[in-house]
Amino acid sequence: MTKVDILGVELKNPIIAASGTFGFGREFDEYFPIEKLGAISTKGLTLNKREGNKGIRIYETASGLMNSIGLQNPGVKGFIEDDLPFLEDKDVVILANLGGSTIDEYLEGIELLNNTSIDFIELNISCPNVKEGGMAFGIKCSTAELVVSEAKKVSKKPLIVKLSPNAENIQEMAYSCVEAGADGLSLVNTFNALAIDIYKRKPVFENVTAGLSGPCIKPIALRMVYEVSKVVNVPIIGIGGIISWKDAIEFIMAGATAVQVGSGNFIKPDITMDIINGIEDYMRQEGIKSLEEIRGII
Amino acid sequence: MKETYRKGIIHTNTEISPNIYELVLEGDFHGRPGQFYMLRGWEELDPFLPRPISIADIDSGKIKFLYEVRGRGTHIISKLKKGHSLSLLGPLGNGFDVKVEGKIALITGGIGIAPMLYLAKQLSGEVHIYSGFRNNAYFLDQIRPYVKAVNIATENGSVGHKGFVTDLFDPKDFDLVYACGPIPMLELVINMCKGITPVYVSMENHMACGIGACLGCTIQTIRGMERVCKEGPVFKGEEVVLND
Numbered sequence: 001m002t003k004v005d006i007l008g009v010e011l012k013n014p015i016i017a018a019s020g021t022f023g024f025g026r027e028f029d030e031y032f033p034i035e036k037l038g039a040i041s042t043k044g045l046t047l048n049k050r051e052g053n054k055g056i057r058i059y060e061t062a063s064g065l066m067n068s069i070g071l072q073n074p075g076v077k078g079f080i081e082d083d084l085p086f087l088e089d090k091d092v093v094i095l096a097n098l099g100g101s102t103i104d105e106y107l108e109g110i111e112l113l114n115n116t117s118i119d120f121i122e123l124n125i126s127c128p129n130v131k132e133g134g135m136a137f138g139i140k141c142s143t144a145e146l147v148v149s150e151a152k153k154v155s156k157k158p159l160i161v162k163l164s165p166n167a168e169n170i171q172e173m174a175y176s177c178v179e180a181g182a183d184g185l186s187l188v189n190t191f192n193a194l195a196i197d198i199y200k201r202k203p204v205f206e207n208v209t210a211g212l213s214g215p216c217i218k219p220i221a222l223r224m225v226y227e228v229s230k231v232v233n234v235p236i237i238g239i240g241g242i243i244s245w246k247d248a249i250e251f252i253m254a255g256a257t258a259v260q261v262g263s264g265n266f267i268k269p270d271i272t273m274d275i276i277n278g279i280e281d282y283m284r285q286e287g288i289k290s291l292e293e294i295r296g297i298i
Numbered sequence: 299m300k301e302t303y304r305k306g307i308i309h310t311n312t313e314i315s316p317n318i319y320e321l322v323l324e325g326d327f328h329g330r331p332g333q334f335y336m337l338r339g340w341e342e343l344d345p346f347l348p349r350p351i352s353i354a355d356i357d358s359g360k361i362k363f364l365y366e367v368r369g370r371g372t373h374i375i376s377k378l379k380k381g382h383s384l385s386l387l388g389p390l391g392n393g394f395d396v397k398v399e400g401k402i403a404l405i406t407g408g409i410g411i412a413p414m415l416y417l418a419k420q421l422s423g424e425v426h427i428y429s430g431f432r433n434n435a436y437f438l439d440q441i442r443p444y445v446k447a448v449n450i451a452t453e454n455g456s457v458g459h460k461g462f463v464t465d466l467f468d469p470k471d472f473d474l475v476y477a478c479g480p481i482p483m484l485e486l487v488i489n490m491c492k493g494i495t496p497v498y499v500s501m502e503n504h505m506a507c508g509i510g511a512c513l514g515c516t517i518q519t520i521r522g523m524e525r526v527c528k529e530g531p532v533f534k535g536e537e538v539v540l541n542d
Contacts, residue, residue, distance in 0.1 A: 058514030
């Protein structure tokens with residue numbers, strides 16, 4: 001009933017664990033069978049291993065949190081050797097989230113991922129916390145087009161481009177990425193934000209700014225998904241503060257084919273299971289046979 | 299499968315010293331000394347994240363937490379009364395090794411005393427505790443029956459030695475040291491023990507998930523960045539890189 005199709009790949013349901021909030025699934029698999037998820041987006045990968053940022057990495061805000069993890073990850077090779085086998089043993093769709101600081105880094109990463117069993121590459125042009133995270137590519141349409149078109153040339157996997165809400169114009173950005181070859185879009189990544197320690201009289205984060213996520217960004221993320229859905233004809237994965245089945249349905253009505261749950265995973269490890277069950281109950285009550293019936297009805 | 303958040307019913311929630319609360323919940327909870335639970339004392343989305351609090355004791359169908367009111371989350375928890383419930387996830391983290399012998403020093407600063415009652419109860423060697431506080435000493439009366447000696451320091455001199463707890467302690471007198479408290483104290487203890495006595499420290503950090511996924515609570519170790527919630531919170535002193 002809850003099945004959705006993204007570019008020919010069937011997801012059991014529209015709920016995807018968002019990159020950076022779910023590791024590679026191991027920790028959560030201790031609390032619920034991660035195979036029940038529609039898909040998993042991996043921790044953001046870069047070509048080479050990264051230690052991540054120093055100083056405070058997590059800071060709570062009203063109905064949300066700021067993070068500056070800095071893409072701590074084992075590198076694409078490390079992922080393929082140590083983490084992918086665990087996920088391959090599970091019957092779950094995999095998005096490999098890939099960031100980069102140069103186009104060459106993206107391309108080398110894609111080439112390594114081409115020869116694996118992953119289902120999608122989620123091209124991260126939107127991590128705000130490291131210059132290697134690619135947000136530099138996600139602000140202006142011209143630079144985004146460049147990296148997406150080059151990535152599309154080498155990628156043998158369907159390419160989903162993860163957009164930054166910090167883009168100058170989200171509709172133009174989405175349109176540019178699709179024109180450049182994006183097979184799908186996921187949005188939004190975190191909002192660039194600031195917190196100040198008034199007693200130390202300096203920013204909380206060593207990088208000064210950090211990425212804001214959680215329910216506090218949901219209405220803005222929802223608006224962006226709605227706007228983007230009006231200008232592109234590729235599958236959209238909605239992201240931003242989804243912590244309940246109602247949130248998920250809103251994003252689907254705004255035009256999303258599937259949604260990602262991020263910060264919500266921190267307040268309850270199996271929150272995604274509650275969301276999936278809630279969607280099923282809602283569909284039954286409302287007599288909805290397929291989510292296609294309500295997709296983009298707004 | 300591990301159990302996700304479950305409810306605990308409050309038996310008592312008492313301010314035992316200014317801003318320091320002892321919370322006792324009813325229920326069949328388990329865990330080792332040094333492990334912690336994520337606590338959520340509210341239904342709303344705000345505060346957004348649960349709070350990591352270490353186990354102070356587990357005994358006959360009850361679990362005890364000792365916590366300091368530091369922000370909105372702990373403030374809300376401090377207002378909860380007998381019969382109220384809160385949500386808990388745990389036990390989490392590695393905890394202290396209790397299968398050790400010899401003469402053991404427990405060194406605490408402030409609320410770092412929290413895991414030491416449960417730890418002292420399970421240690422079989424000769425245990426001495428050194429506890430430092432800013433103004434008022436607390437919780438030591440409960441620990442006293444399980445240790446050979448209690449040493450106290452306060453910054454204002456109101457109880458025990460005036461100064462830092464590290465003034466009182468000589469690592470040469472011990473076979474093993476367990477410490478929990480503010481980073482500057484842990485750093486000093488690690489340096490004092492270097493080459494003399496093995497020391498293990500319980501670290502803390504801002505946490506989001508508590509289960510090892512978000513990488514928000516990592517600290518620098520000689521092996522690279524490690525998660526306080528998963529590889530820790532107890533680390534071998536010489537493996538922690540504090541001054542970078």
